[in-house]
Amino acid sequence: MKKLIAILLASLSLSVAQAAGGGIEWDKFPKEKMSDMAALQNGAKLFVNYCLNCHAAAFHRYNRMRDIGLTDADIKSNLLFAADKVGDTMKVSLNPQEAKDWFGANPPDLTVIARSRADVSKGSGADYLYTYMRNFYRDDTKATGWNNLAFPSVAMPHVMWELQGQRAAKFEEVADPHDASKKIHVFAGYQQLTPGTMTERQYDEAVADLVAYMQWMGEPAQGQRFQLGVIVLIFLGFLTIFAWRLNASYWKDVK
Numbered sequence: 290m291k292k293l294i295a296i297l298l299a300s301l302s303l304s305v306a307q308a309a310g311g312g313i314e315w316d317k318f319p320k321e322k323m324s325d326m327a328a329l330q331n332g333a334k335l336f337v338n339y340c341l342n343c344h345a346a347a348f349h350r351y352n353r354m355r356d357i358g359l360t361d362a363d364i365k366s367n368l369l370f371a372a373d374k375v376g377d378t379m380k381v382s383l384n385p386q387e388a389k390d391w392f393g394a395n396p397p398d399l400t401v402i403a404r405s406r407a408d409v410s411k412g413s414g415a416d417y418l419y420t421y422m423r424n425f426y427r428d429d430t431k432a433t434g435w436n437n438l439a440f441p442s443v444a445m446p447h448v449m450w451e452l453q454g455q456r457a458a459k460f461e462e463v464a465d466p467h468d469a470s471k472k473i474h475v476f477a478g479y480q481q482l483t484p485g486t487m488t489e490r491q492y493d494e495a496v497a498d499l500v501a502y503m504q505w506m507g508e509p510a511q512g513q514r515f516q517l518g519v520i521v522l523i524f525l526g527f528l529t530i531f532a533w534r535l536n537a538s539y540w541k542d543v544k
Contacts, residue, residue, distance in 0.1 A: 313424065313438045313476065315408075318415040322501035323512070329357040332502025335495060337368045339448045340399060343388065346379035348400040349506050356509055357502075392433075392444045403500065404507040415504045422449065422496045426458040427482060438476060453492045454485030 322328045333354055336346075351364050352375040359368075364375050371381055385395045406414035421439040425447035428436035433446040438458065447453070456479040465471040485492060505511070 313420065315412040315416040315420040315439070316423070318413065318419040318500055318504075319497050320415075322497050323504060325501070326358045328498040328501050329505055330359060331495070332498040332500070332505075333357065333359070333368060335449075335499040336399075336502050336506075337370060339499075341371055341379060341381060342448075343381065343383055343392075343396040344399045345381045345396075346400045346506060347398050349379050349509075351375045351377060351379060353506075353509050357505065394444060396445070399503060399506075401507045403504040414507075415500050418500045418503060419496060422499065423453075423493060425450065425453070426456045426479060428458075449492075449496075450485070452485050452487045452495060453489075455482040456480060457482055 351369060351372060352361065354364055361375050369375065388395045403414040403418055406417040421437060424438040425435050427434060433444065435447045437443045459477045459480055460474040461477045462472045463475050465473045487495060
């Protein structure tokens with residue numbers, strides 16, 4: 290539990306630093322994906338293939354994917370690459386020291402990343418991840434060759450570039466609205482350098498599936514929690530009406 294709290298605090302600190310350092314407005318994550326089992330299953334596949342190579346989800350077990358409609362056989366055949374049993378946690382074999390040497394920091398655990406990245410002024414953690422994964426661009430001044438509009442100077446390379454293709458960001462020099470004597474660079478769009486295996490729409494859908502899975506992974510019981518909350522509120526509403534009428538009936542003959 291202490292380790293989980295430490296990871297959550299670290300993620301929150303990174304979020305605050307990123308917000309303080311700028312970045313773009315966050316796009317809205319399509320929430321309907323959270324109730325789409327096919328989307329969650331595809332997101333699990335993308336997570337295992339593209340995220341689990343470096344990032345762990347050490348507080349989540351493979352067998353919890355039964356809740357999104359996968360059987361143990363499905364998990365073993367298609368998703369169990371970094372563990373031996375479906376009851377194992379989603380860890381990686383990446384050496385932390387080597388990761389620090391390669392990327393400048395050990396890649397954070399992603400179990401609760403979607404919950405920890407929320408920002409009151411910008412949106413939910415799912416909004417952030419949806420924006421982040423769709424805004425990588427080529428930048429030869431960076432060690433990895435990649436940069437990101439949502440997280441400037443990020444150390445992470447674009448692991449899904451084959452799907453999206455390679456893009457360059459275009460910037461325009463305009464006058465600073467706060468000081469006309471100064472110039473600032475404003476993002477003016479992307480230039481596609483090489484095509485990906487997916488169209489832009491297909492890639493956005495794939496990222497939405499991935500983010501849906503990461504949002505679900507942070508709290509697998511959230512769907513049941515929402516349903517239970519609605520049932521409780523309806524029950525309390527009926528109970529209030531019943532109590533009000535009972536009170537009126539009890540005191541009607543009292544002068």
